[in-house]
Amino acid sequence: MGLLRASCVAALLQVLLHPCQSYVVVRDIPSHPCGRIVGMDCNWRLTQRKEFRRLSTSQGVLRSARTEETSTNSTMSSRGSLPSTPDPSMNPEDDVFQSARKSIPTRVRGWMRDSGVIRVIMDSLVWFGVPTFVSTYPWAVLDFLRLGGREDGALFWLAKTLRLNDTRRPGLDGLREDLKVHTEKISYGADERQYVHLITITNPEANLPPSSNYGTIR
Amino acid sequence: MAAIPFLNAGYSQVALVGYWTYPTADVQGQIDDIAAAIRALPPSSRMTVMGHSSESHIATMAFLQERLPINRIDSFIGLSGVYDIPSHYRWEAARGVERISPMAPACGGSLGGWKKLSPTRVVSQDASDNSSFKPYRSCFPQATLLLHGNSDTTVPFTSTVQFAETVGLNWIPLPNDINHVETISDFMFGGPTREVVLDWLDDS
Numbered sequence: 418m419g420l421l422r423a424s425c426v427a428a429l430l431q432v433l434l435h436p437c438q439s440y441v442v443v444r445d446i447p448s449h450p451c452g453r454i455v456g457m458d459c460n461w462r463l464t465q466r467k468e469f470r471r472l473s474t475s476q477g478v479l480r481s482a483r484t485e486e487t488s489t490n491s492t493m494s495s496r497g498s499l500p501s502t503p504d505p506s507m508n509p510e511d512d513v514f515q516s517a518r519k520s521i522p523t524r525v526r527g528w529m530r531d532s533g534v535i536r537v538i539m540d541s542l543v544w545f546g547v548p549t550f551v552s553t554y555p556w557a558v559l560d561f562l563r564l565g566g567r568e569d570g571a572l573f574w575l576a577k578t579l580r581l582n583d584t585r586r587p588g589l590d591g592l593r594e595d596l597k598v599h600t601e602k603i604s605y606g607a608d609e610r611q612y613v614h615l616i617t618i619t620n621p622e623a624n625l626p627p628s629s630n631y632g633t634i635r
Numbered sequence: 636m637a638a639i640p641f642l643n644a645g646y647s648q649v650a651l652v653g654y655w656t657y658p659t660a661d662v663q664g665q666i667d668d669i670a671a672a673i674r675a676l677p678p679s680s681r682m683t684v685m686g687h688s689s690e691s692h693i694a695t696m697a698f699l700q701e702r703l704p705i706n707r708i709d710s711f712i713g714l715s716g717v718y719d720i721p722s723h724y725r726w727e728a729a730r731g732v733e734r735i736s737p738m739a740p741a742c743g744g745s746l747g748g749w750k751k752l753s754p755t756r757v758v759s760q761d762a763s764d765n766s767s768f769k770p771y772r773s774c775f776p777q778a779t780l781l782l783h784g785n786s787d788t789t790v791p792f793t794s795t796v797q798f799a800e801t802v803g804l805n806w807i808p809l810p811n812d813i814n815h816v817e818t819i820s821d822f823m824f825g826g827p828t829r830e831v832v833l834d835w836l837d838d839s
Contacts, residue, residue, distance in 0.1 A: 499792065499808055500785055505729035508788045514731040526734040533658050535735055554824060560639060589825040592639045603650075605675035606668065608659070613672050614651040616638050621647050 556585035560592045564616060566600045595623045636823035644833055646683075650676055654693075657737035662752050665693045665741075670702040683710045683836070684776075687819040688790060689738070691716030691781075695754045695798075698774045710778035710839060712832060714818040717790050718798035719756060720749035726791060755798045772803045778839040781806040782828060784813030807831060 505511075517526075529535050551558060559582055562573045585591060592598070597620045603613045638649035654660070654668035673684075684703070686694040691713035697703050698711065717723045720742045727733040742752045750756045758771045781804055783795035792808070799806035809818070809827055821828035 499796070502791050502793050503786070503788050505726050505788065505791070506731075508730065510788070511730045511732070514735070518731045518734070523734055530735050530737060531658055531740060536656060536658070536737075557636060557824070561636060564636070564638065590640070590643060593643050596642060598642065603675055605671045608655060610653050610655050610659070611668060611672070612653050613675060614653070615676070616642065616649045616651070618642060618647050 555579075555581045556583075556589075556591060563592055564598060564600060566598070593623075596620065597623075637819060640822055640829050640833060644836070648677075648679070657741040661741045661743065662693065662696070666697045666700065666702060669693055669697050673703060673708075679707065682708045683712065684708055685712040685714065685832075686716070687714040688815065689717060692718060692754070696752060699754055699757055699771065701774060705774070705776065708776050710836065711776045711780070712835075713779075713781045713795070714828070715783050715787055715790055715815050716781065716795060716798070718754045718794050720753045721746060721756070723790065723794065724749065730788075755794075755801050758798075758801050775802070775804060779804050780832070780835050780839075782809060782818060782831065784809050784815065784818050784828075786812040787815040787818075789815035807835075 558576045559573070562568065562570065562576065567573055582591075596618055599617045599619045601615050601617070603615055605611050605613060638651065641649050650672075652669060652672045654665050654672065656665070660668065673682075676682075684694055686692075694703075694711065695713060695716060695718065698705070717738070720738065724733055724739055727736050727738065733739060739749070742749050750760070781795045781799050783790075783792040783806070785792055785808060795806050798804070809831060813821075813826075813828060817826060818828045820826070822832075
């Protein structure tokens, strides 16, 4: 229980303090009114898609005077459907930070941030989230290993033997079985953090539709 | 894991960019990293850039500073981005994280520096100065989409709304109560954000 709690705290801290490295994996599967898992085809999902398409048309266009003449293909949604902005001081998940602010001197907090101590802590805490990740999304282990090019490893064999793929919930698509991927690390600078992980489909004939796109994601 | 829906949808390659973080580098250094990383990719005729949270901020500033090869990039997707640093500092202060968050020092540590690295402020400041108007919309790919969850308590959705309206970019309110993490974790484990983005890419 203690480990689970630590993992959740680690995940929360990771998002709050280091959003550019937000490998947060702890979350519940979102549900919707008919009680099915998001991602499954149902009337609710189709309704949402229609609503999105409606918003992405020219209805509810708001443009500033300066951008009107330069924007050739911009369409914006109306503010009318938005809720009011949440109160940042009322989030119970931030209680830990509010109490830390009271108990840790400002100078110490600043030193921890500027010396990289907080970054090290955050990066280290990610590992505490791994057990929760595996227990919540066991099927994702297979996808993770395939993306990392470890299909020949013992871990992949173990995951296959344990039939983790069978735990995949309907509608939650993983990496297609027919795709073969190759991952390489391209360095663009002197530092070890300056790299790009490039994932390439090695059997593009299996992919539909044919494409030569890149997507840079983080 | 976030690459999976794009690989399944027909993208032949997906690049995940790593870059220096504070205190090793400030935001301008991160912009330099992103620009260098994209230059290092193999030649491609079409490219989609996507960033979440601070990455969306960095990518947006890179576009505004014309550091990215706009002729090679045909679409940009910004998820739950921070676009106004002074406003977000006030938000962080209300949450109690402003002294441990790297945002303030990474953006220069002063109000002047924050404004220079705030896409919303850069555009609105320039728009108020009639002598040096610049059509900022043209800095971004024609197909640009900004998304933000209505239930985001890490970065308020008003950040995206204000920036999109200032520049004239698409923004779409997500169809469910989506928080800060879910706009990216939906790509890994399924969810409305993934559906919205893939539909939009199909249409654009």
